Amino acid sequence: MKQELVSADERWHISRSQKGKTPSQFFLSNHDLLLTPHGIGTNYVQCFETFISNCDDFMEKLAGIREEAQKHLEWLKTAEEKRLEDEGLAD
Known part of the structure; x- marks a missing residue:
């Protein structure tokens, strides 16, 4: 299962993935920080x-x-x- 959640201002993104019965994995990013x-x-x-x-x-x-x-x-x-x-x- 894969799921992407995005904040209303589209700055915060969190991805959730899960394979079978393994615990979910989350990845959080802020798009304001993408350009280093x-x-x-x-x-x-x-x-x-x-x-x-x-x-x-x-x-x-x-x-x-x-x-x-x-x-x-x-x-x-x-x-x-x-x-x-x-x-x-x-x-």
Whole structure:
């Protein structure tokens, strides 16, 4: 079985696959991060300068996306705890 889920803003993609009775495997990606840092220019110096600048931009973007993912993880954990409490299965 294969399943692809995409967020409403199409930035987050999660693929789920399962073969037979094996546990499901999930793969999560964020499309904002698909283009890695790169350098462009008319000479080697410009390529390295734009690459370094692009790395700084990428690190800022990565930090923001990591924070967004952390908040979603906390929401998922809270929802799971509530579900278990509602079903009387909490510790």
